């Protein structure tokens with residue numbers, strides 16, 4: 001180990017005050033030169049010390065990095081299946097699905113719960129519980145064992161319901177029929193149309209009807225939230241579906257990962273491209289008559305890369321439009337089913353007054369009408385409450401337009 005250099009001696013001269021001025025001046029000049037000399041030496045030593053400090057810092061950084069990588073390379077991801085007495089737990093390792101009985105460190109024993117995603121070391125002892133932030137899968141996927149949506153909750157799109165049942169439900173419940181006829185069911189179904197028209201509801205309703213696990217992932221999250229992780233998340237998504245068969249994978253906003261390639265070739269584009277390639281290869285790899293069905297949705301059909309629409313991929317397209325007059329009436333009836341609505345409320349009339357409303361907007365109209373009744377201290381909702389609610393929604397909409405116009409013209 002190198003030792004720090006010793007400090008130079010402090011310059012010292014006895015100057016006789018009796019000396020003649022010129023000699024004293026000469027002596028003082030000599031003293032000044034000694035001081036400058038020592039100062040130079042100290043400066044050199046300081047530079048050396050800085051240099052040494054920098055080298056040590058680099059060494060520490062390198063060792064820290066090595067330490068980190070040693071730690072992380074020995075950790076594997078697993079899911080806690082069961083908790084036994086004596087702080088022992090059963091975990092299932094991801095990837096190979098191996099189940100092991102293992103220990104959990106007393107430090108985190110209290111916190112572990114079945115279903116937690118955890119990091120285990122080489123000997124399977126649980127090291128950490130992956131919290132929501134590190135658990136990208138939990139954040140980006142919505143998993144529902146049995147979504148609480150039935151076909152009877154969807155209004156105005158009967159034809160689309162029929163098509164989805166044929167393309168997604170039947171291959172799950174009746175795979176033999178496809179064998180007998182000798183055709184392959186559609187690989188993937190793409191629902192397209194304006195926002196809030198019931199695309200997600202359709203996918204949930206099929207999952208409910210077939211007792212399949214509903215696994216939803218938003219395309220925008222795949223590319224925005226976890227940059228660099230998109231293709232891994234797609235792999236995880238299919239793995240998760242395989243673990244929970246029968247399953248319905250629902251990819252919302254598929255346009256986020258499958259837009260027509262732009263001219264610019266930024267690294268962001270390359271990442272999106274990789275995510276989409278991973279999705280296509282997963283789809284190419286799975287059995288069309290198997291227990292996993294895949295549905296995607298988009299509001300931007302015009303922007304889609306046609307590569308995803310080829311046979312064997314999203315080869316069944318179903319348009320989900322805004323509801324027509326009868327559709328709006330049906331949706332109003334659905335969303336007021338559980339509400340205390342006066343008999344004189346005329347849904348047909350309200351359907352006439354809500355041209356251009358989506359299903360989601362009709363749902364908020366029903367809630368808004370209920371708010372008017374509450375404000376007026378009534379328990380029953382009247383026709384006028386709906387009329388007032390329409391007026392309020394339209395006023396809000398036009399002030400939004402004014403606000404956004406103000407924004408653009410600033």
Ligand SMILES: Nc1ncnc2c1ncn2[C@@H]1O[C@H](COP(=O)(O)OP(=O)(O)OP(=O)(O)O)[C@@H](O)[C@H]1O
Pocket residue numbers: 153154155156157194195196197198199200201202252297298299331334358359360361363
């Ligand atoms: N056809 C419909 N029948 C009944 N309710 C509907 C219908 N469409 C939309 N809704 C209501 O609007 C809500 C949102 O609908 P949903 O999420 O299915 O729309 P989406 O088409 O998937 O929209 P987005 O494209 O914005 O994801 C639903 O929870 C439901 O309450």
